[in-house]
Amino acid sequence: MRKSSRSRAYAPRSTPSPSTASPLTTLDLDIAGRNSSIVAESANVCSNSTIPQAISGQKSRDAMKMKVADDIVENGRNFGDDLSQIIGEVRQRFQDVPPLEEDEADLKPSKAKNYDSDAETQQEPKQKKQKKRARKDTSKTGFDERFACNRGGTKEQIEDKSNPNAFIISVFRKMLDYYTQINDHWRRLAYTRAITTLASITDRRISSAHEARELPNFGESLSTKLEEIVSTHNLKRLQYAMTDPISQVKMLFLGIYGVGPSTAERWIAQGHRTLDDLLQGVTLTFSQKIGIEHYGDLNSRIPRDEVTKMADYVKAEAAKIDSKVELIVGGSYRRGATTSGDIDFIITKEGTTSNQQLSTFLITLVRNLGKQGFLTAELAAHSSSKDHDGSKWHGCCVLPRIPGFNDNGGYKPVWRRIDLLLVPETEYGAALIYFTGNDIFNRSLRLLASKQHMRLNQRGLYKDTTPSNDRLKGAEGELIEGRDERKIFKTLGVVWREPHERWC
DNA sequence: ATTCAGCCTTA
């Protein structure tokens, strides 16, 4: 059932020929890439934390250089020089590297380890000071500022200049970046929240652990770190994180589309340290193969004007199939980003009430775009393999040569990730919220909904069947609204925010 | 000890 079920339908898995990186012309596709976003985490909290293009949670980032197999050439050039050096270092120092201390895992909370994962945090078991700060009474206003969705934020204000604790924030952000890359889910959440707290303080400087401890979202560990930052102007943990060879390798592996914390750590445990090692020593999934093959492309950002070109291309093709179908570019593009990690399309049509009514269109669109060489790989697509109503299509694409636009100094295909989301008109509003994000905004909004005994997902806002009662997705709950974006905000008591104000 | 959003696809 593995390979067989997968292959049928429209497009075979792609046949990316490493050396021949020019998808166009080849009929049918070779699909590849897609993005891998590690995006930020955290529910409430946010204000002006996470960064759009600067950090953008993407796996990219400077440290993301990589070394690819010699036979794999990206854009005609073999890249990986400096990375090679880093890797080389890793190789050597590898032998006497401590067993990667704790775990940093964000896996299952199952085998919870009690001991602090931070060596430096080892403090005496000082009795917890009662920190039962009175929580904000939100019952009256119905407006809980602890939720990021209620604070909003624009990509501009992310660079909060004059904040008395700006330096502390900057260091915490680096820690956040680190945990984002290393994919430590919950620490990311914790740091995001702490940063939000600090960012909201505009009238004073926090300079001691004691002082910090009184703040929301600041526990023992973060308070201690804050003091260390203020007093020593440095943070050992960060210093270590940035230089630890194993962490670097983990980040390298996490940059591969289709590789998460579990796989990355397993490979490291098995002794792998470079992408070469992986190509030769492990069994890769289809996505991972493409992830490695197009490591550079897929970890690079897409300029806004290029996203626009891609959108035009796809829309034009869609119009030939069914002019009534509407395509909206969501994601960071809709939020006004100057660069995006991928391109996200919402596909809808007036009068539709189910994905099935759109699946035929999708299949045709994908087939046509594949024939043209625009789509180059299929990474996930329920729609094409099953006869039911698949709701999404994830793959890769390459913008063809456009004279005067991307052929300066010669055209070279660049693989980009593309996501298509099928949306019946009845779910348009909820889907728009979902696909516009950002992710933190969404989570905040959903958390807020749940606290009001409602459930928000990409299809709609539902009235739940009691908090404890259900929990089993069997109980759908009653649909409150799915069509209108604004109504959903309103029902939740959240002030309307334009897409560009949803950077959390 | 649990929760931190909620859902879809792949292997």
Added chain:
DNA sequence: TAAGGC
């Protein structure tokens, strides 16, 4: 089901 991703 575990893992990865949106």
Added chain:
DNA sequence: GAAT
């Protein structure tokens, strides 16, 4: 990592 923090709150409950």
